[in-house]
Amino acid sequence: MDFIDQLRVLATRISTTRALIQTEEATKNAMVMPLIQILGYNVFDPLEVTPEIVADVGTKKGEKVDYAILRDGKPIILFECKKAGAELNINHAGQLFRYFHVTAARFGVLTNGLVYRFFTDLEQPNKMDEKPFFEFNILDFKDRDVEELKKFAKAAFDLDTILTTANELKYTRAIQTKLTEWMHQPTEEFVKLVSADLVGTRRFTPAIRDQFTSITRRAFDQLVSERINERLKGAMAPEATSISDHPAPVMTEQPAATTQPLLADPLIVTTAEEIEGFHIVRAIVREVIPGKRVFMRDAQSYCAVLLDDNNRKPICRLRFNNLQRLRLGIFNQDKEEEQLDLGSIDDIYNFADRIKATVASYLPQEA
Structure with missing residues (x-):
């Protein structure tokens, strides 16, 4: 089984059992150890994975970390574990910080079994950075995340390669954070920069500043929407081609809707959260139907997930316009929508x- 397939199997198992995992010990056994095993390390060989490895740090005796992965008898990766779902606060990683300082390990991992935060010592040698250079979420990962995680696998582990990557990831992440801040709240300096050629010799008055601040924010939103649209169409095009070999109900029932381009309405913005939700729903229903039959159709107030792109066969609705109150619309047999609160996008799995069952209710009609 491929590396990514093993991760998907683990993710599925965790999503169905996470409510049962209430302690740190259970988290280590059910979540962390399986991930270490997927990375190719034998968790039952103490010469390769040592649990609760001990070291004396200054006046503190018997300092422990939960796991140390060893190579040639020396630790290369340290794991500090918290119980499933616990907040990963850097202030709670004191043992990891201290142990990192007295060993040859160059990587420390703080995890709650769901999220894994990877640290190293880019800023000061032998002192673990306070900010992670990489984060992996077992329930919400992308292909590029898998490629980064794979570098820590036993078969691929190369210290220099990972440190180079870590340095790049650190600054890439920082730039992404800054761009995100500017996207939502452009600073005056940034607005001046992007509008310099447009303003020309005119004085940058408060009125011009306010005008171009608003324009800059809209330009960012439209750019992101267009990029998302391009990726969606690119991802779905091969599947749409394969579907064309079979009767598509939407072509007879809703011909106009299928010919409209995504995001034709400028007020409709397909967000990253909606795309994540769509992929979760698609993964869920793959047990019932091929994933290629699941489509997204965005609207102003919700994002619909449809069977065969047919709005008479709604699977669910992602009501994510208010990120502080995520809601999932699910339909009963009479196609009446019930709106359910989500604590996070991952709660869709619940x-x-x-x-x-909603998808299955449409299938007898096809017989």
């Missing part, structure tokens, strides 16, 4: 059975 309603997997109902989502699959």
